[in-house]
Amino acid sequence: MTPAAGVGFKAEHFEEALAAPAAGLWFEVHAENYMVDGGPRLAMLEAVRSERPLSLHGVGLSLAGAEPPDADHVTALKKLVDRFEPELVSEHLAWSRLDGRCFPDLLPVPRTNEVLRRLADNIGRVQDALGRQILIENPSHYLALRDHQWSETSFLAELARRSGCRLLIDVNNVAVGSHNIGYDAAEWLGAIPAGLVGEIHLAGHSLDDEGSLLIDSHDQPITNDVWALYDAFIARVGARPTLIERDGNLPPFAELLAERERAQAALDGSLALAA
Amino acid sequence: MEAWPLLLEFQQDFAAAIGEPAAGAMSVYRNTVLSGCVDALRANYQVVEQILGSEMFEAVAVEFAAQCPPRRPVLALYGSRFPDWLEGQSWFRELPYLSQVARIERLHVESLFAADVIPADMSALKDVEDWRAISLPLHSAARFAWLTTPALSIWFAHRETPVGELDFEWQAEGVLITRPHLIVQATRLCRAGHRFLTGIRLGESVGAAAIATASVYPDADIGSLFASLVNAGVFAATSHRS
Numbered sequence: 001m002t003p004a005a006g007v008g009f010k011a012e013h014f015e016e017a018l019a020a021p022a023a024g025l026w027f028e029v030h031a032e033n034y035m036v037d038g039g040p041r042l043a044m045l046e047a048v049r050s051e052r053p054l055s056l057h058g059v060g061l062s063l064a065g066a067e068p069p070d071a072d073h074v075t076a077l078k079k080l081v082d083r084f085e086p087e088l089v090s091e092h093l094a095w096s097r098l099d100g101r102c103f104p105d106l107l108p109v110p111r112t113n114e115v116l117r118r119l120a121d122n123i124g125r126v127q128d129a130l131g132r133q134i135l136i137e138n139p140s141h142y143l144a145l146r147d148h149q150w151s152e153t154s155f156l157a158e159l160a161r162r163s164g165c166r167l168l169i170d171v172n173n174v175a176v177g178s179h180n181i182g183y184d185a186a187e188w189l190g191a192i193p194a195g196l197v198g199e200i201h202l203a204g205h206s207l208d209d210e211g212s213l214l215i216d217s218h219d220q221p222i223t224n225d226v227w228a229l230y231d232a233f234i235a236r237v238g239a240r241p242t243l244i245e246r247d248g249n250l251p252p253f254a255e256l257l258a259e260r261e262r263a264q265a266a267l268d269g270s271l272a273l274a275a
Numbered sequence: 276m277e278a279w280p281l282l283l284e285f286q287q288d289f290a291a292a293i294g295e296p297a298a299g300a301m302s303v304y305r306n307t308v309l310s311g312c313v314d315a316l317r318a319n320y321q322v323v324e325q326i327l328g329s330e331m332f333e334a335v336a337v338e339f340a341a342q343c344p345p346r347r348p349v350l351a352l353y354g355s356r357f358p359d360w361l362e363g364q365s366w367f368r369e370l371p372y373l374s375q376v377a378r379i380e381r382l383h384v385e386s387l388f389a390a391d392v393i394p395a396d397m398s399a400l401k402d403v404e405d406w407r408a409i410s411l412p413l414h415s416a417a418r419f420a421w422l423t424t425p426a427l428s429i430w431f432a433h434r435e436t437p438v439g440e441l442d443f444e445w446q447a448e449g450v451l452i453t454r455p456h457l458i459v460q461a462t463r464l465c466r467a468g469h470r471f472l473t474g475i476r477l478g479e480s481v482g483a484a485a486i487a488t489a490s491v492y493p494d495a496d497i498g499s500l501f502a503s504l505v506n507a508g509v510f511a512a513t514s515h516r517s
Contacts, residue, residue: 032348032349032350033351035349036349036351036352037391038388038389038391038392038415038416039388039454039457040387041351041387041388042391043457059348060348061348065282065286066286072347073347073348076349095286097348098287099287101344101345101346102344102346102348103290103293103311103345104308104311104345104350105304105307105308105311107289107304109286112282114282115282208303210299212299213299213303
């Protein structure tokens with residue numbers, strides 16, 4: 001995919017999304033939402049795919065769990081990858097399955113040697129099954145876990161080295177974690193090796209009910225802080241496919257396109273600098 | 276030295292912690308897990324939510340999610356046990372039709388996401404001579420059920436905006452749900468139609484199911500019943516030789 005900005009696809013925006021003239025526009029969907037046998041939802045994705053490049057973003061492989069990824073789930077993902085031929089396939093550094101139960105969330109792990117080995121092994125299994133490289137997204141942090149043996153940025157770099165995956169850097173997750181558990185977001189982004197970055201996510205966040213934690217809620221416009229971090233990040237690592245993620249409090253498609261144009265302008269500026 | 280079960284122990288402790296009401300960061304995880312389940316049930320049981328009201332539905336959904344958590348990460352299909360579970364609740368006696376409304380919604384969801392299969396059409400069946408030699412498979416998206424309450428009338432009324440008048444006889448009803456192409460259709464199914472389709476589902480030939488249906492419902496027009504079922508998309512296209 002030529003580095004361009006994309007938008008998370010929502011069925012509510014189907015017609016406008018297909019009609020949008022923006023050059024380079026691409027769409028990302030959560031893979032699990034399309035792991036069904038047939039029907040209008042898959043037909044809609046076919047129509048989107050026939051017009052635009054697609055990225056499949058998984059939320060349910062539970063790669064950071066002690067168990068290997070569920071074989072049926074990997075098979076379902078492969079079926080989608082084979083059918084829709086996405087430009088990018090990504091998953092999370094998180095777990096969501098334990099003892100046959102699924103948690104619809106991205107749950108955290110301590111960055112230990114054991115977890116690193118487990119993750120690299122699980123990512124390897126998925127990449128072997130799909131016959132392609134995947135991208136792994138850095139999580140949002142709400143909780144300062146003890147027992148880390150690695151800093152997050154060196155953990156991610158080592159994970160990519162061992163498994164052959166690349167990284168999906170979610171700048172909003174970095175900002176949310178920086179607020180919640182206290183680290184320097186710019187420093188964090190500055191420590192990510194440029195060559196490992198395959199995609200960037202941008203989204204909005206909101207304050208929790210108790211007023212102390214930022215939640216990676218994807219239900220607000222992207223904040224100025226996140227835009228500033230993004231601009232600095234791509235100025236250093238170069239243009240990368242960048243996604244505007246919006247899942248809740250869905251605005252008119254034009255508003256998402258405007259955020260997308262903002263990201264595209266940054267990417268174009270970065271390309272001009274690199275030329 | 277590392278202890279190998281560390282990650283597993285961490286996960287088990289974490290899962291136990293978010294299984295109980297929590298504060299601070301743990302409540303963020305707990306709420307995300309619960310709202311993922313509740314939102315999935317809300318999407319799949321919209322009329323049940325209308326009947327119970329949003330607040331009551333959420334309380335019921337949280338309880339269901341605690342007892343029957345998702346077993347697959349595909350939430351579009353979550354909640355297959357919800358209709359049966361509703362029937363087992365102590366307050367259910369006050370809403371005896373509710374689990375059957377839920378069952379209709381579940382059949383609707385199953386039909387919506389079923390495999391895309393070409394439906395049989397009447398023109399392909401016009402030269403059949405011996406119907407007892409014809410077996411027609413049910414279409415992948417076809418669902419039917421017999422309901423002991425007017426759950427279908429209740430469901431239909433709630434699908435109208437604004438909610439339609441609840442003017443019906445308190446009697447049993449049949450429902451037929453089909454999706455010959457991309458649009459799910461729900462219609463009433465008569466007793467004869469239900470007997471006929473039950474026979475087909477059990478492997479009877481078209482002729483055998485028709486004869487058995489006619490013997491129980493002598494007034495039924497089996498020919499037009501069969502044509503209406505075919506036209507609704509109940510059967511999958513096939514070479515139709517058993």
